[in-house]
Amino acid sequence: xxxFQHVGVVGAGAFGTALALVAHKAGRRVTLFARDPKQADAIxxxxxxxxxLPGMTIPAAIAVIADPTAMEDADLILLAAPAQATRxxxxxxxxxxxxxxxxxxxxxxxxxxxxxxxxxIIAEILxxxxxxxxxxxxxxxxxxxxxxTAITVAAADLALAHDIAAALATDTFRPYASDDLIGVELGGxxxxxxxxxxxxxxxxxxxxxARAALIARGLGxxxxxxxxxxxxxxxxxxxxxxxxxVLTATSLESRNTLFGVALGEGGSVDELLAPGKPLVEGAHxxxxxxxxxRRLGVDAPILAAISAVVAGSINVDTAITSLLERPLRxx
Amino acid sequence: xxxFQHVGVVGAGAFGTALALVAHKAGRRVTLFARDPKQADAIxxxxxxxxxLPGMTIPAAIAVIADPTAMEDADLILLAAPAQATRxxxxxxxxxxxxxxxxxxxxxxxxxxxxxxxxxIIAEILxxxxxxxxxxxxxxxxxxxxxxTAITVAAADLALAHDIAAALATDTFRPYASDDLIGVELGGxxxxxxxxxxxxxxxxxxxxxARAALIARGLGxxxxxxxxxxxxxxxxxxxxxxxxxVLTATSLESRNTLFGVALGEGGSVDELLAPGKPLVEGAHxxxxxxxxxRRLGVDAPILAAISAVVAGSINVDTAITSLLERPLRxx
Numbered sequence: 337x338x339x340f341q342h343v344g345v346v347g348a349g350a351f352g353t354a355l356a357l358v359a360h361k362a363g364r365r366v367t368l369f370a371r372d373p374k375q376a377d378a379i380x381x382x383x384x385x386x387x388x389l390p391g392m393t394i395p396a397a398i399a400v401i402a403d404p405t406a407m408e409d410a411d412l413i414l415l416a417a418p419a420q421a422t423r424x425x426x427x428x429x430x431x432x433x434x435x436x437x438x439x440x441x442x443x444x445x446x447x448x449x450x451x452x453x454x455x456x457i458i459a460e461i462l463x464x465x466x467x468x469x470x471x472x473x474x475x476x477x478x479x480x481x482x483x484x485t486a487i488t489v490a491a492a493d494l495a496l497a498h499d500i501a502a503a504l505a506t507d508t509f510r511p512y513a514s515d516d517l518i519g520v521e522l523g524g525x526x527x528x529x530x531x532x533x534x535x536x537x538x539x540x541x542x543x544x545x546a547r548a549a550l551i552a553r554g555l556g557x558x559x560x561x562x563x564x565x566x567x568x569x570x571x572x573x574x575x576x577x578x579x580x581x582v583l584t585a586t587s588l589e590s591r592n593t594l595f596g597v598a599l600g601e602g603g604s605v606d607e608l609l610a611p612g613k614p615l616v617e618g619a620h621x622x623x624x625x626x627x628x629x630r631r632l633g634v635d636a637p638i639l640a641a642i643s644a645v646v647a648g649s650i651n652v653d654t655a656i657t658s659l660l661e662r663p664l665r666x667x
Numbered sequence: 668x669x670x671f672q673h674v675g676v677v678g679a680g681a682f683g684t685a686l687a688l689v690a691h692k693a694g695r696r697v698t699l700f701a702r703d704p705k706q707a708d709a710i711x712x713x714x715x716x717x718x719x720l721p722g723m724t725i726p727a728a729i730a731v732i733a734d735p736t737a738m739e740d741a742d743l744i745l746l747a748a749p750a751q752a753t754r755x756x757x758x759x760x761x762x763x764x765x766x767x768x769x770x771x772x773x774x775x776x777x778x779x780x781x782x783x784x785x786x787x788i789i790a791e792i793l794x795x796x797x798x799x800x801x802x803x804x805x806x807x808x809x810x811x812x813x814x815x816t817a818i819t820v821a822a823a824d825l826a827l828a829h830d831i832a833a834a835l836a837t838d839t840f841r842p843y844a845s846d847d848l849i850g851v852e853l854g855g856x857x858x859x860x861x862x863x864x865x866x867x868x869x870x871x872x873x874x875x876x877a878r879a880a881l882i883a884r885g886l887g888x889x890x891x892x893x894x895x896x897x898x899x900x901x902x903x904x905x906x907x908x909x910x911x912x913v914l915t916a917t918s919l920e921s922r923n924t925l926f927g928v929a930l931g932e933g934g935s936v937d938e939l940l941a942p943g944k945p946l947v948e949g950a951h952x953x954x955x956x957x958x959x960x961r962r963l964g965v966d967a968p969i970l971a972a973i974s975a976v977v978a979g980s981i982n983v984d985t986a987i988t989s990l991l992e993r994p995l996r997x998x
Contacts, residue, residue, distance in 0.1 A: 472880070473875075473876050473879035473880055473883070474876045475874070475875060475876050478874040478875065478876045478877075479876070481874075483873055483874035483876065483877060484873050484874065484876070484877040484880070484987075484991055485874070485876040485877065485880065486876075486877075486880035486883075486884070487880075507991065508991065510880075510991065542814055542815050543806070543809040543812075543814035543815065543816075544804075544806060544809065544914055544917075544918050544920070545804050545805045545806050545809045545810070545814065545815070545816040545817075545914060546809075546814060546815040546816065546817075547914075548804035548910045548911070548913045548914035548917075549803070549804055549815070549816065549817035549818075549841075549906055549910050551909070551910065551913050552804070552817075552904070552905055552906050552908075552909045552910030552913065553817070553905075553906075553910075555904060555909060556904065556905065559904070569900070569904075572904075573883070573886060573887065573890070573900075573903075573904060574883055574884075574887070575880055575883050575884075577883075578882070578883045578886060578909065579879045579880050579882065579883030579884075580879070582879045582882050582883065582913055582917070583875055583876060583878075583879035586875075586879075586913070586917045587875050589875070656815075660815055660838065660839065660841065
């Protein structure tokens with residue numbers, strides 16, 4: 337019997353909706369919170385999230401609401417809004433959630449202005465909550481369809497991570513527990529930058545060998561940055577680091593990868609990131625990640641190159657040449 | 668100035684031919700040895716290896732011969748015959764190569780009968796040679812076309828690995844040096860088994876999330892087996908472990924992956940491995956790898972599952988279910 341009975345999912349995008357379906361299938365009582373009352377109404381009426389996860393029936397047992405007071409009864413909160421919206425969403429929840437309950441960051445990214453990880457934002461806004469993170473290789477649609485997915489749930493307290501994982505586990509959705517919160521979150525944030533680089537390789541038609549080498553060397557950068565911040569190397573070799581990197585960087589479902597592909601094909605950064613275009617999380621994380629590596633004294637040429645390309649200070653060809661011309665050293 | 672002037676490439680398949688082109692571009696004198704005199708004649712006449720690497724011009728400066736005495740002058744040998752043929756090829760060379768020169772294993776696999784790694788075979792047959800290995804993510808055609816490729820050259824002596832790497836480096840072919848011979852070779856051999864598993868996931872339409880999770884958890888198995896044999900964890904996170912695994916497992920160019928796809932689609936092991944069908948290196952390595960893991964007391968459920976499927980003792984569905992039903996634990 338799970339110690340968590342009522343799961344509140346905040347954010348009715350594709351991923352939040354998929355997590356609500358999983359939690360329901362796992363036997364939990366589920367409330368899905370959509371900020372926009374019209375969206376909540378539409379989902380309730382259609383029993384389908386036609387905007388973000390079309391084709392999946394949302395069982396009547398899942399309450400879909402736009403009233404944050406409905407979260408007051410939840411004993412486990414999954415925060416599934418976009419990474420840059422987490423602060424606003426957490427502030428909106430502050431008076432509506434119970435005290436010491438786990439609040440699980442399900443978005444991946446570093447906050448632009450503050451350079452904080454998602455659980456650091458949660459700790460700041462909701463000081464009594466128990467911050468946790470859910471990360472790893474999982475596409476919303478595949479999760480919703482019940483296709484096999486293994487991801488990581490991290491919390492400072494491993495027992496708590498285990499309990500959250502157990503509350504969400506189904507036959508096909510397999511959460512593994514970790515107590516390396518920094519490592520799990522950093523992996524999720526940095527892989528978006530590396531996915532842009534992988535996209536550039538694809539867009540420039542540099543070949544599958546080059547992309548595989550970039551993924552391997554990119555993982556090394558991720559691990560070096562993580563080690564300097566106290567994360568464990570093994571975390572990056574697992575689901576939330578390598579697994580997520582492989583999924584994002586080899587799939588054309590990722591906006592980060594597609595942004596890289598467009599850059600590789602000669603697209604302009606300004607046009608691709610213009611207002612109204614889809615949010616490219618990795619483009620926002622790139623400068624933060626590169627500066628972090630610099631400050632930590634960590635060698636991270638791929639993060640630096642993508643940061644410079646996004647900033648417009650070098651072009652794609654210069655970036656590729658600079659990466660290829662690096663001296664041959666021991667791995 | 669490289670300490671190696673004359674590179675002998677043994678085996679005129681796709682990979683051997685690509686390596687001959689690279690060594691030539693790197694400024695070395697190159698002799699490409701084809702066992703079959705007719706094949707050597709055809710390549711010489713056409714200046715193209717029409718059977719294995721069509722469309723690539725082989726410069727006149729590359730000598731193509733079927734007479735092993737031509738190897739007597741080489742000061743660096745690249746062995747690029749199939750892994751299961753390495754013993755016979757090395758025996759054929761024994762009286763024709765100089766004493767203490769590096770002999771670099773470029774094939775990936777464990778010898779079926781003896782369970783020896785490629786460089787262990789070289790050490791046994793050519794005791795005066797300096798065994799080395801070249802491994803990592805590189806498709807022959809991409810290498811031959813000069814597309815960016817980064818691979819690993821390993822030798823017990825790091826300085827030797829560096830010298831071999833330097834002798835083969837071009838603007839786009841980037842060999843990195845390592846002294847972890849066991850790790851580099853084991854990564855190349857085991858990734859073929861994991862590529863079969865990735866193919867099964869694709870063939871069974873289990874989704875990209877499942878494949879990414881499998882790659883991440885497969886890398887963990889590789890590392891645990893390697894650690895038990897004295898290899899370094901970092902080696903598996905690099906080009907010859909992770910990089911090669913990602914390339915093989917996400918590409919449909921690999922025979923191992925395609926074998927897995929066919930199994931996932933319901934194909935029969937016996938028919939897919941029947942005489943006359945293409946060699947599936949991973950199918951031969953699977954039982955050896957699974958037994959090795961068992962003997963070392965290492966948890967390697969994916970290697971075990973593929974070994975059992977290849978042996979016909981369980982079917983693909985049972986293998987998938989057994990992997991999914993494993994208890995949830997910490998990563």
